[in-house]
Every structure is written in C-alpha cells, then in structure tokens.
Amino acid sequence: MQKREALEFDILFVGAGPANLASAIHLQRLLKRHNATAANPLEPSIAVIEKGRYAGAHLLSGALLDPRALDEFFPDYRAKGCPVEATVSKESIWFLQSKRKFAVPFIPEPFSNKNSLIVSLSRLGAWMAEQAENEGVQLFDNTAASAPFMENGKLTGIITDDKGIGKDGNSKTNFEPGLLLKAKAIVIGEGSDGSLTRQLSMHFPSISAAQRYETGVKETWEIPEERITAGEVHHTFGFPLESDVYGGGWLYAFSPTLVSVGCISSVGHDSPVCDPHLNLQRFKLHPLIANILKSGKMVESGARTITSGGLDAMPPLCGPGYLLTGESAGMVNMQRHKGIHLAMKSGTIAAETLFEALLHNDFSTGRLKSSEERFRNSWAWEELHAARNYRKAFDKGLYSGLVQAGLQLGIPGLSLKTTQLTLPGFTETPSFNPKKKKIALPVIPEFRADGMRTFSKERSLFSSGVMHEENQPCHLVIKREDIAEICLKKCKKEFANPCQHFCPAGVYEITTEPVPALKLNPSNCLHCKTCEIADPYGIITWTTPEGGGGPGYKLS
Structure with a gap:
C-alpha cells in the first residue's frame, strides 16, 4: 500500500454544500456557547474538504430557499450579508x-x-463557506475524497485524490500522493449520487436504498x-x-x-x-x-x-464512524421541488449529534444513532412524511399522477396505492432483462440550435466554467470488455447508445471510423452523475478526477 501522509481531525466534513456548511457553522456556535461557561472547554479540530476549485463551484440549483432552517441556526444571516x-x-x-x-x-x-x-446556490455556498471559516472551521478546496479508509468495520478516515498522474497511469514530475485524513466522525454531504457514499455502501449495504x-x-x-x-x-x-x-x-x-x-x-x-x-x-x-x-x-x-425518492428511499442517517447529510441522505421534497432547507436541517441535526458526542467523548454508533431520533422528532421528517408518495404517484404517467397528487393534497401522504410502489428503473443493481418484451424506443427530435436562444452542448459547456487537467486518467471507468460486448453490440441494438443523449455534457460519443468505438471526452464532465444513474447496464463508474476539476458555477 502506498505510504501517505496522515492528518487527524476530530470532525471531518466531506463536501462543502449547504448541509455540511450549516452543520459546521452550527457545531462551532454550539461549542462557543458551551465554552463561554464551561470549566473544561471543548476545542475540537474541525475541517471541511471540497472537490471544487472553490466553495460553491459545484453547487447548482434553481434555487428557491425556504428560510425555515436558516432562521433556526443562523438568525442573523441577513445582517451578515447572506446573498x-x-x-x-x-x-x-x-x-x-x-x-x-x-x-x-x-x-x-x-x-x-x-x-x-x-438565491444563487453557488453564491450562497461561497458565503456560507466564508462564515464557517470565520467561525474557525478549516476548509480545504481542490480536495476530493477518492476512497474510504476502514478499520475494524468502521469508517475512520478518507483518502484524498492523488495529483499529478498522467493518462497512462504513470506519475508525472509534479506527482503528489493523496492524504489520509482521519477523524473520530466523518460527515458525508456529497450531494446526489456521491462517489464516496457509493463506495461506503459496499461496506454498509443499508446505504444503498432504492x-x-x-x-x-x-x-x-x-x-x-x-x-x-x-x-x-x-x-x-x-x-x-x-x-x-x-x-x-x-x-x-x-x-x-x-x-x-x-x-x-x-x-x-x-x-x-x-x-x-x-x-x-x-x-x-x-x-x-x-x-x-x-x-x-x-x-x-x-x-x-x-x-427524488423521498422518505421511503432514504438510507439510515448514520453508521459506524459516519453521518449522512443533505442529498447524500436523500433530503429532497419533490412535492415542493425544494431540498436546500432540508439539507440545512439535516446539517444542524448532525451538528447537535456531534456536539453531544464531543461532550461525552463518545463517537460510537449508538451515540451517533441519536441523529435518527432527532430527525424523527423534527419538522423535516413531518414534511418528508407528508410528501412521501408524491413522486411515486407519477410512475404511470402525468395524468394518473395529477389525479393521485390531487388526492394527496386532501390527505397528506395518501395514495391510490396502499402498498409500497415498485420503482421502475430504480433497483439496487441495475440490470437489463433480455426476456422483457421489447418496446419501441422513444424518438429524440431532430434539433438544430440557433446560437441565440438555443445552444449546443458544446456552447453550454463554455458557459459552465468547466475545467479539468487534461493529462490525467479518465475518471469515467468502463471495462474494455464491456465496451466491446455491451456498448458496441447489446446497448446499440437495444437502446441505440443513449449515452450520446442523456449526458448533458457530450462526454460520450460513438464513432464509426476507422472502426466502431466509444470515444470519451472526460474533460467535458459536469459532475452531474447522469451517466452512472441512467446507464441501462450499470457498467459506468464515476470516480473522482483530480480535485479542482469540474464546473465553476458563480451564478447558479
């Protein structure tokens, strides 16, 4: 195993989104309030790592923010210049x-x-990162969590990305091995379909809810x-x-x-x-x-x-050595099309759990499980419970969904279905059933962007601020045999290679000359994770590129 420099913290946050930044800010304020009167003050080391090249670089949303959570943990947010x-x-x-x-x-x-x-979520995230640093939290941008570090069945650290590896897999002259960041508790708030969360689910299958x-x-x-x-x-x-x-x-x-x-x-x-x-x-x-x-x-x-799975698709909020927040915990209400306030609330729940753990110097799974009780007793649970059937109602189409959604407005949580719905296309292990009756493929309309109101994927990428170190290994991993047997044969026949369409960044391209091939353009990647989610055969694995790569949002 490669020798890595190790740094130790008491609390480590993976991801600088609204959930983890709210958690770090709230935790620091709880500690300062405690230390003002305590005979034995607590002074834990707290750090946040972020894979974007600056805080907010990867944050994207509409965004409408219900201020309920912000009012609770940061009541002076307007006076502090919240954007x-x-x-x-x-x-x-x-x-x-x-x-x-x-x-x-x-x-x-x-x-x-x-x-x-x-709000602009990227601007809000940058402001929250500044507030966290003002509270004494260490923030490390350009730092991706590439793998979990396990000891005796517990998450005790994460390994950050290696820098300076060429496309051929060999070290360049500027090579720097990733660090081992150890902590008593690790808070994972990576957003939707996080790569660390996915790797962690191999150790703790309960994370991989449908x-x-x-x-x-x-x-x-x-x-x-x-x-x-x-x-x-x-x-x-x-x-x-x-x-x-x-x-x-x-x-x-x-x-x-x-x-x-x-x-x-x-x-x-x-x-x-x-x-x-x-x-x-x-x-x-x-x-x-x-x-x-x-x-x-x-x-x-x-x-x-x-x-968008809602309450029924949420994984447990904690496990040995870790807590989940925000979209890593599935905290989105699709009925309201909102999740930022729920992410923040999940962060404050994590902060209060960690504060108790620090007070008792106890980071056992039993202690961390108090986050589940806090969630169950919160308005966040009540909101998600009331909306738990909303997204499922549309599984049979728009019009059926509107009827069911209308019933739900009368009695929160009510659905025409009395049993849990099977979620088509969202199984734990994606697979294609060759015996299934083949249906006609939807036709994607012919379209030519006019460059004024409508744009090609290439033009849109230019406006995303996307950047990657070109000479690095491809972070979209597909086995060579899968390309040959699935991409160029089975997927072509069954789905006409939909990766060319579902990827909003044009990363995937099927070429025919001199021979049929799948061409990848990883430097285009917006880190949206659509490919890993939509791939009908589950053969694409999204891994972290060098920290600092990806989009550079400022207004989104």
Whole structure:
C-alpha cells in the first residue's frame, strides 16, 4: 500500500454544500456557547474538504430557499450579508402544450413558495463557506475524497485524490500522493449520487436504498428590463416532455434583468432514452419562456442530478464512524421541488449529534444513532412524511399522477396505492432483462440550435466554467470488455447508445471510423452523475478526477 501522509481531525466534513456548511457553522456556535461557561472547554479540530476549485463551484440549483432552517441556526444571516437575490413576490403554475399555456387557477398550499427566497446556490455556498471559516472551521478546496479508509468495520478516515498522474497511469514530475485524513466522525454531504457514499455502501449495504433520480439542466440569463419583476416565479408541467416522462420547467427572476430558467427530466436505467439538455432547449422555445428571454443573453449553464425518492428511499442517517447529510441522505421534497432547507436541517441535526458526542467523548454508533431520533422528532421528517408518495404517484404517467397528487393534497401522504410502489428503473443493481418484451424506443427530435436562444452542448459547456487537467486518467471507468460486448453490440441494438443523449455534457460519443468505438471526452464532465444513474447496464463508474476539476458555477 502506498505510504501517505496522515492528518487527524476530530470532525471531518466531506463536501462543502449547504448541509455540511450549516452543520459546521452550527457545531462551532454550539461549542462557543458551551465554552463561554464551561470549566473544561471543548476545542475540537474541525475541517471541511471540497472537490471544487472553490466553495460553491459545484453547487447548482434553481434555487428557491425556504428560510425555515436558516432562521433556526443562523438568525442573523441577513445582517451578515447572506446573498439573497429576491423574495418570492408572485408565482404561477402552468400546464404547457407546444404553443399554448393554461394557468392552474390556484396554488395548493404544499406547492406555495410564499416567503421563500430566490438565491444563487453557488453564491450562497461561497458565503456560507466564508462564515464557517470565520467561525474557525478549516476548509480545504481542490480536495476530493477518492476512497474510504476502514478499520475494524468502521469508517475512520478518507483518502484524498492523488495529483499529478498522467493518462497512462504513470506519475508525472509534479506527482503528489493523496492524504489520509482521519477523524473520530466523518460527515458525508456529497450531494446526489456521491462517489464516496457509493463506495461506503459496499461496506454498509443499508446505504444503498432504492434511491431514484432526475436530471436538472439550467441556464442563467440577462434579459431586457420591464418583462418580469424581481421575485417572480413560474413552474410548468407538460411540454416539452411526453406524458409518460416525469419532470417540468421553471423560471425564477433574481431581478428584473437576471433570470434562472431550467428543466427537470426523469432519466433512469429502464428509461435511458432521454436528452435533458435538449428538453431545456425546446422548453425555451415555448412562447411563455421565449417572450421573456427574447434579445437576452445566456451567461451561465449547468446540470446536475437530483435525488427524488423521498422518505421511503432514504438510507439510515448514520453508521459506524459516519453521518449522512443533505442529498447524500436523500433530503429532497419533490412535492415542493425544494431540498436546500432540508439539507440545512439535516446539517444542524448532525451538528447537535456531534456536539453531544464531543461532550461525552463518545463517537460510537449508538451515540451517533441519536441523529435518527432527532430527525424523527423534527419538522423535516413531518414534511418528508407528508410528501412521501408524491413522486411515486407519477410512475404511470402525468395524468394518473395529477389525479393521485390531487388526492394527496386532501390527505397528506395518501395514495391510490396502499402498498409500497415498485420503482421502475430504480433497483439496487441495475440490470437489463433480455426476456422483457421489447418496446419501441422513444424518438429524440431532430434539433438544430440557433446560437441565440438555443445552444449546443458544446456552447453550454463554455458557459459552465468547466475545467479539468487534461493529462490525467479518465475518471469515467468502463471495462474494455464491456465496451466491446455491451456498448458496441447489446446497448446499440437495444437502446441505440443513449449515452450520446442523456449526458448533458457530450462526454460520450460513438464513432464509426476507422472502426466502431466509444470515444470519451472526460474533460467535458459536469459532475452531474447522469451517466452512472441512467446507464441501462450499470457498467459506468464515476470516480473522482483530480480535485479542482469540474464546473465553476458563480451564478447558479
């Protein structure tokens, strides 16, 4: 085994998203409050590592923020300069056909965004990282958690990424081996489909619940004045998606001249023939959106997956040596299309659990399990429990889903189904059943971007700030024999190589000259994880590239 320098902390946070940053801030404030009167003050070493090249670089969302959690753990956030773009001033829900729109006559309370804040998640993350550092938390960016470090069946550390390895796998002159970061407790908040969480599930199978995912693609636009007011919010369903595809669109106004526009598409192992990037481009052509964006300029774009399984798909919040927060714990309410406030709440629950562990110098699994009780007694559990059947209701299509969702608004959690639904395409081990009756593949529409309102994947990548060290091993791992037997034969026949479409960054390309081959463009990767989730054969493994690689979001 390669010898690595080891650093030791009391508490280590993996991922600098809103969940872990809320946790670090809250924990430090709890400690300072305790130390103000304690005879024996606690002074633990606390660190956060982040794979992006700066805090917020990989954070992408709409984003509407319910301030409930922020009000609880950081009541002076406005006085501290929290970057709130606007407060929701007007909202509407539309059903779209290709050229027409129909307004939902009233907005049911569970869908209401009253008092919510419109924020740039990347700016919010950068601000929260600054606040954490002001509280005394050490933050290390450009540092990816590449593997767990296990001792006696317990997570006791993580191994960070090696730097300076060439495409051929050999060390370059600037080679630096990754570090071994050890801790008494490790808080994992990697976001959707985290690579460390996936590796950890090999040791603790209970983590690998049948989670499900959607892919969101979004753009930020500068537009002429007098078309929209700050705080205006529009949500849509219907066009451009077929009725059997779950998803929808949004447009949020940061200001009268800056808007966020995006589209969520359901992509899964059994429904991989989908192009989330194309869905957004078509969405922007609808008159509702086109009239707002006309003569505007796209200034940033990005993509990410979203956990959507809800309460029933959540893994346990803790295990030997670790806690899960945010989307690593499945904390998203798809009924409200919100997760930031739940991520923050999961972070404060983790902080209170860790504070008790520090007080008693006890980091046993039994002690960490108090996080489960805290969650069960919180408003976060109540919210997720009430919405637990919402996403499942749409498994048989839009119209059936609307009927079931309507029933759920009357009695929270009610569904026409009385037993747990089987989630198509979201099994623990993705597989393709060759005996299954073959269905006609959906047709992806022919589309040519105009370069003004609609864009190619290449042009969108330019606006994502994506960067990777070119001379490094490919972080998208597919076995050579799988490329030959599955990609170029079986997948081509059964699904027409959907990786060419479902990847919003154009990473996967099937070439025919001089011989058929799968060409990978890993430097395009937006770290959205759609490929690993949507691959119908489960042969793609997303691993961490060198820390600092990936998108560089600033407004998203």
